[in-house]
Amino acid sequence: MRVLITGGAGFIGSHVVEVCIKAGHQVLVVDNLSRGRRENLPRDVPLVIMDIRDSVLSSVIADFRPEVIIHQAAQVDVAAAVADPVEDASVNVVGTLNVLQAAVQLGVRRVVVASSAAVYGEPRQLPVKEDHPLCPISPYGLSKMAVEAYTRWFGEKYGMEWVILRYGNVYGPRQTVVGEAGVVARFLAAMQSGYRPVIFGDGKQTRDFVHVFDVARANLFALTRGTGGIYNIGTGQEVSVLELYERLCQLLEYQRELAYGPRRPGDIQRMALAIERAVDELGWEPLISLSEGLKELVGQMCTATLNRSPVPSRET
Numbered sequence: 001m002r003v004l005i006t007g008g009a010g011f012i013g014s015h016v017v018e019v020c021i022k023a024g025h026q027v028l029v030v031d032n033l034s035r036g037r038r039e040n041l042p043r044d045v046p047l048v049i050m051d052i053r054d055s056v057l058s059s060v061i062a063d064f065r066p067e068v069i070i071h072q073a074a075q076v077d078v079a080a081a082v083a084d085p086v087e088d089a090s091v092n093v094v095g096t097l098n099v100l101q102a103a104v105q106l107g108v109r110r111v112v113v114a115s116s117a118a119v120y121g122e123p124r125q126l127p128v129k130e131d132h133p134l135c136p137i138s139p140y141g142l143s144k145m146a147v148e149a150y151t152r153w154f155g156e157k158y159g160m161e162w163v164i165l166r167y168g169n170v171y172g173p174r175q176t177v178v179g180e181a182g183v184v185a186r187f188l189a190a191m192q193s194g195y196r197p198v199i200f201g202d203g204k205q206t207r208d209f210v211h212v213f214d215v216a217r218a219n220l221f222a223l224t225r226g227t228g229g230i231y232n233i234g235t236g237q238e239v240s241v242l243e244l245y246e247r248l249c250q251l252l253e254y255q256r257e258l259a260y261g262p263r264r265p266g267d268i269q270r271m272a273l274a275i276e277r278a279v280d281e282l283g284w285e286p287l288i289s290l291s292e293g294l295k296e297l298v299g300q301m302c303t304a305t306l307n308r309s310p311v312p313s314r315e316t
């Protein structure tokens with residue numbers, strides 16, 4: 001299948017590229033490299049360096065004749081969205097509209113779109129099911145809510161298949177320290193460089209941490225399954241930021257004390273995602289537990305520090 005992946009040079013996108021290539025698909029990446037890196041991509045994967053808002057997007061990708069678009073490109077920083085909601089909406093909402101419009105113009109059969117648990121806001125009950133009311137408490141969550149609504153609208157108006165994946169807090173190799181949910185990467189970077197790790201708030205806030213490899217697999221499954229569906233992609237496990245920190249301390253035998261900063265605007269207090277729908281309809285389930293994922297990440301971090309070797313890839 002010919003698969004266009006927006007944001008494919010970023011953290012999650014580059015893993016999606018990898019699993020798609022391994023599954024035998026032909027891939028083209030569009031990324032403006034505002035946060036992504038060429039080095040995140042296998043050398044032979046073609047990359048169009050372009051903003052998803054660019055009016056010539058559709059003509060530039062027309063030659064590739066994409067059958068599916070996996071849309072990952074976004075402004076992903078909640079704090080940045082609070083500081084500049086206009087720029088957040090410009091990238092996330094207007095950018096997505098341009099991608100959807102290009103998809104229609106090029107006769108793309110299906111779009112798979114990255115959304116976020118941030119659309120739920122503060123959950124009324126846990127784990128959150130997909131039919132939970134959407135009450136985002138950040139401009140980022142609002143822009144993702146609009147992304148979902150436009151995806152549905154384009155799908156229904158133009159008869160284009162669509163799938164929306166709402167990710168929990170994604171962690172794993174290649175994550176950078178800025179971002180929607182980079183707490184694992186932030187802690188590890190601080191621990192590695194000898195700075196005191198900072199927790200924003202009291203650390204009792206909980207998240208559903210899901211490994212990037214599992215998120216990439218969910219995208220791969222969504223190439224052919226789950227038409228017209230919205231799916232939570234998490235683990236169903238609620239883990240506090242303090243517990244996460246303690247687990248990393250144990251793995252790294254790290255002993256420095258934490259620093260605490262003010263709770264960040266737009267941050268939710270509790271999150272765990274019900275994943276039964278993804279299990280039943282996508283045939284997907286997370287394969288990597290948090291303990292396993294953190295252990296592997298810490299191991300790779302130590303190896304990389306010692307001999308700067310690249311992160312090994314995994315079999316799908």
Ligand SMILES: NC(=O)c1ccc[n+]([C@@H]2O[C@H](COP(=O)([O-])OP(=O)(O)OC[C@H]3O[C@@H](n4cnc5c(N)ncnc54)[C@H](O)[C@@H]3O)[C@@H](O)[C@H]2O)c1
Binds near residue numbers: 030053
């Ligand atoms: N990381 C998480 O925990 C998490 C959680 C929920 C949802 N998401 C969603 O997953 C997707 C991928 O996020 P990520 O964590 O890999 O972030 P990332 O920043 O690593 O990846 C985003 C990619 O999009 C590119 N990009 C940004 N703006 C662009 C633009 N205007 N035009 C073209 N390319 C642009 C960036 O250069 C980057 O490579 C996003 O849609 C994000 O909202 C991420």
